[in-house]
Amino acid sequence: MYPIWEVPHLTAGMVIGLIATFHILPSHLSTGAMWLNVWFERKAYQENRPELLDFVKRYSKLLLIFAYVFGSLSGVGIWFATTVAAPRAISGLIHNYVWGWAAEWCFFMIEVAGIYVYVYTFDKVDRKTHLNIGWVFAFASWTTMIIIVGILTFMLTPGVWPQTGKFFDGFFNQTYWPQLLMRTSAMFAIAGAWAVLVASRLKDERARASVVRTASLWGLGGLALAGVFLLWYRAVLPPPAQADLAALLRPGLKTGLIVPPALTALYFAFLGARPRAASFWPGLLAIVMIFAGIFSFERTRELIRKPYVIPGYMFSNQIIGNDLPAKGISSELPKINAEGILKFDPFVPPELREVTDANRLRAGRMIALIECSSCHSLETGGIRPLPVFIKRLGAASPDDVSTVIDSLGAMPFMPGFSGTDAEKKALAAYLASIAK
Amino acid sequence: MDVVTMLKGMTDPMGIPFYPIAFEVLGVLTFALHILLVNVSLGAVALAVYGRLKGGARWERLSGAMAKAGTAAVSGAIVVGVAPLLFVQVLYDPFWYASNVLSAAWVIGFVFVMMLGYGSLYVFYFGKTKSSSAWGVLSFSCFLLAGAIMHVLNYQMLLPERWAGWYEKLGGAVVSGTTLHAFSLPRFLHFIVPSFAVGGVFLLLYSWYFAARPDFDADYLGWTARLGARLAFWATAAEALVGVWWLVAIPKDLHFTSDPVFLLAAALGVVLLALLWRLSRDPRPQRLALHAAGGVFAVVLAMAAAREVLRRLYVGRFGYTVREHPVHLDLGSTALFLGTFVLGVSVLSWLLAVAFQSGRVAGAWEAGPRMRAWGKLSLGLLAAWIVLVAGFGVFVTLRNGGF
Numbered sequence: 001m002y003p004i005w006e007v008p009h010l011t012a013g014m015v016i017g018l019i020a021t022f023h024i025l026p027s028h029l030s031t032g033a034m035w036l037n038v039w040f041e042r043k044a045y046q047e048n049r050p051e052l053l054d055f056v057k058r059y060s061k062l063l064l065i066f067a068y069v070f071g072s073l074s075g076v077g078i079w080f081a082t083t084v085a086a087p088r089a090i091s092g093l094i095h096n097y098v099w100g101w102a103a104e105w106c107f108f109m110i111e112v113a114g115i116y117v118y119v120y121t122f123d124k125v126d127r128k129t130h131l132n133i134g135w136v137f138a139f140a141s142w143t144t145m146i147i148i149v150g151i152l153t154f155m156l157t158p159g160v161w162p163q164t165g166k167f168f169d170g171f172f173n174q175t176y177w178p179q180l181l182m183r184t185s186a187m188f189a190i191a192g193a194w195a196v197l198v199a200s201r202l203k204d205e206r207a208r209a210s211v212v213r214t215a216s217l218w219g220l221g222g223l224a225l226a227g228v229f230l231l232w233y234r235a236v237l238p239p240p241a242q243a244d245l246a247a248l249l250r251p252g253l254k255t256g257l258i259v260p261p262a263l264t265a266l267y268f269a270f271l272g273a274r275p276r277a278a279s280f281w282p283g284l285l286a287i288v289m290i291f292a293g294i295f296s297f298e299r300t301r302e303l304i305r306k307p308y309v310i311p312g313y314m315f316s317n318q319i320i321g322n323d324l325p326a327k328g329i330s331s332e333l334p335k336i337n338a339e340g341i342l343k344f345d346p347f348v349p350p351e352l353r354e355v356t357d358a359n360r361l362r363a364g365r366m367i368a369l370i371e372c373s374s375c376h377s378l379e380t381g382g383i384r385p386l387p388v389f390i391k392r393l394g395a396a397s398p399d400d401v402s403t404v405i406d407s408l409g410a411m412p413f414m415p416g417f418s419g420t421d422a423e424k425k426a427l428a429a430y431l432a433s434i435a436k
Numbered sequence: 437m438d439v440v441t442m443l444k445g446m447t448d449p450m451g452i453p454f455y456p457i458a459f460e461v462l463g464v465l466t467f468a469l470h471i472l473l474v475n476v477s478l479g480a481v482a483l484a485v486y487g488r489l490k491g492g493a494r495w496e497r498l499s500g501a502m503a504k505a506g507t508a509a510v511s512g513a514i515v516v517g518v519a520p521l522l523f524v525q526v527l528y529d530p531f532w533y534a535s536n537v538l539s540a541a542w543v544i545g546f547v548f549v550m551m552l553g554y555g556s557l558y559v560f561y562f563g564k565t566k567s568s569s570a571w572g573v574l575s576f577s578c579f580l581l582a583g584a585i586m587h588v589l590n591y592q593m594l595l596p597e598r599w600a601g602w603y604e605k606l607g608g609a610v611v612s613g614t615t616l617h618a619f620s621l622p623r624f625l626h627f628i629v630p631s632f633a634v635g636g637v638f639l640l641l642y643s644w645y646f647a648a649r650p651d652f653d654a655d656y657l658g659w660t661a662r663l664g665a666r667l668a669f670w671a672t673a674a675e676a677l678v679g680v681w682w683l684v685a686i687p688k689d690l691h692f693t694s695d696p697v698f699l700l701a702a703a704l705g706v707v708l709l710a711l712l713w714r715l716s717r718d719p720r721p722q723r724l725a726l727h728a729a730g731g732v733f734a735v736v737l738a739m740a741a742a743r744e745v746l747r748r749l750y751v752g753r754f755g756y757t758v759r760e761h762p763v764h765l766d767l768g769s770t771a772l773f774l775g776t777f778v779l780g781v782s783v784l785s786w787l788l789a790v791a792f793q794s795g796r797v798a799g800a801w802e803a804g805p806r807m808r809a810w811g812k813l814s815l816g817l818l819a820a821w822i823v824l825v826a827g828f829g830v831f832v833t834l835r836n837g838g839f
Contacts, residue, residue, distance in 0.1 A: 002534055003599070073547055077547035083532075087534075087536070087537055090533075091529045092448060094526060094529075095452055095526060098522060102776075103772050106777055107776070109515060109780055121790065124801060125794045129803040129811060132808075132812070136814050136815055139822065140818060143821065160836050160837075167453065167768055168769070168829075169836060176833070236839075346441075346442040346446065347600065351607075366608065373611075
């Protein structure tokens, strides 16, 4: 185990969530934009419409700066946030999927070189070569999605990997195809929304209308297909995830999944019919809408993984809760329950390793930090605040809280408590003290 | 709990899909490329800011070119940096993760500092005026701070005997991650000072590359080359002194200075210094620009290998080796990487070849039949990769129970 990083109110887990959600905007722009771009570039050459190239140049500059400054750095940011918020989880993923990430990195290299060469060789290299560069970028960029979706879906549905331990058995799992197709569709919608925004600034009316109409249709088509694949994705979710969905999908999140994409679809449909009506601020609002939709989806995806971070292997508090014979790994629970979490975690300060009357509350807080704080705020405000939850359950005394702790394992989305009886009492005493 | 037992307990039980030497070699190679690009970035941005502040036709022209090069080099540094970061987490997971969590807020801060630095660099680049120099200064400062954070994370990881002390406080644990616990100035400088040397060699390459362009003024190019050669020599000389300072600071019981890899790296460094000294007195040093660049690459690669040796020595104090993880051979995913790597090198080379050839002519450039065929091949390879992987994916899905 590792030291703990506590983020008051927000929780460390939410730091990952926020950065990850932001990352979707530039990353899906990156994977989708060039398809639209080369389509217009080809059209401009074939139909001899140089005014369209004005759009292509602006759009690729947006791609260069937004996707390759904020996109690549927020991508690194997800990794860094996971490193400090869930080091054992990211370590497990990396040790299993290192070659996948290394392969994805090869495509990152092509992407980065590709976008610079594409942007800086406009009017410099011949048209065929320039289009070729664009296509290379578009393909390479999409392949990064083909790879990362395998790892993302593994975290919810590892397929037969727990039995075989083999890379591809976990990679091509039951939610892989619907999620790949859904994200692929969504990337066209995101690319379309950005294209509308860029086109709204074009001076040439004909070019503006042309781009807005096509981009809206791409956007509308992308959203419609993403909706269809979302239904497929939902249908293949395993029973525990379905149970989580039923228990945890609050009305706000549900609304977020449906309303913003629906409004964006209406906006695209309107622009498809009246492309000249495109303007900057509604265009920007459409991107905010898409952001809200993505945020809701990504939050839901996180929720339905619970109580695991790697299903059938590691709980969301990073305790290994199952045997993994294919890798020769044993569950840590027997040892933790026998010796205690405070002795199991090497970073627990020596004076807290044994629960005593003098250190009970502090030991309890240490346990809460280790086992609860990655998802729950320990303050009265913030994300899933434990003091509020405890109060809501009417657990006033340490004994009441102890009963609540005993029942955790019965909740489909919560890992059970791990540790000795004395530790459970210490945790209960601490939780009761902060719920007062 | 003693450190040896602690590290054993922290090591990821998942194992690794191939022999550790492969990850180690890839880690060294990609780190060398990464740090070179970091140095190009810092060197280019420094020259760009200095040039804009100094003013005058030549400096302004150079400043614009360096700002543009800087934006691309930063992107390169970020993307290439992903690889060594991946491999360090494969082989040295307990060290890397513990060090990061102990300074977690700074790890997150790193990302935003980089965004600010990179965003500012673009503002500076597009600004073109003297007053926008402040953005360049901000950018450079952000990059330095990001470098300092990365240095701390890499240094803290080598000191597991101190982790518990950093984490404990009276009555509990420090869980805010807001402290940077260990900083070694000579080690940090050893990574930063070369930026000016690499920046100098970059100027030599710049001069050599554009010499083929009739629209580039020979006087200007000659001036940049001489400037680059002088900068490269003096910065490398300063780097040698910093290197000695750092060597003195390394614990003696590691016996790093008698390691053959270190001795090779140091010897190559001396050869490079001699070459750069010669170039600094040459009226047309751009003639040997490729030699200088090759020399820098050789030295950085050897230093990166020496750095890995040193890391082995540090962690070896606690009985930890890179062979700590069980190897569960996974030939399928290994083949996926190798195939993708070969494809990547081919496609990337085509892109760089297009950039290289087109930039060397004034006006428009037309691809010859070979370049055109290579471009089509690149696209074909990418399409083939997608078809193969998707086909294999369908096969695996059907074998494991269908859609």
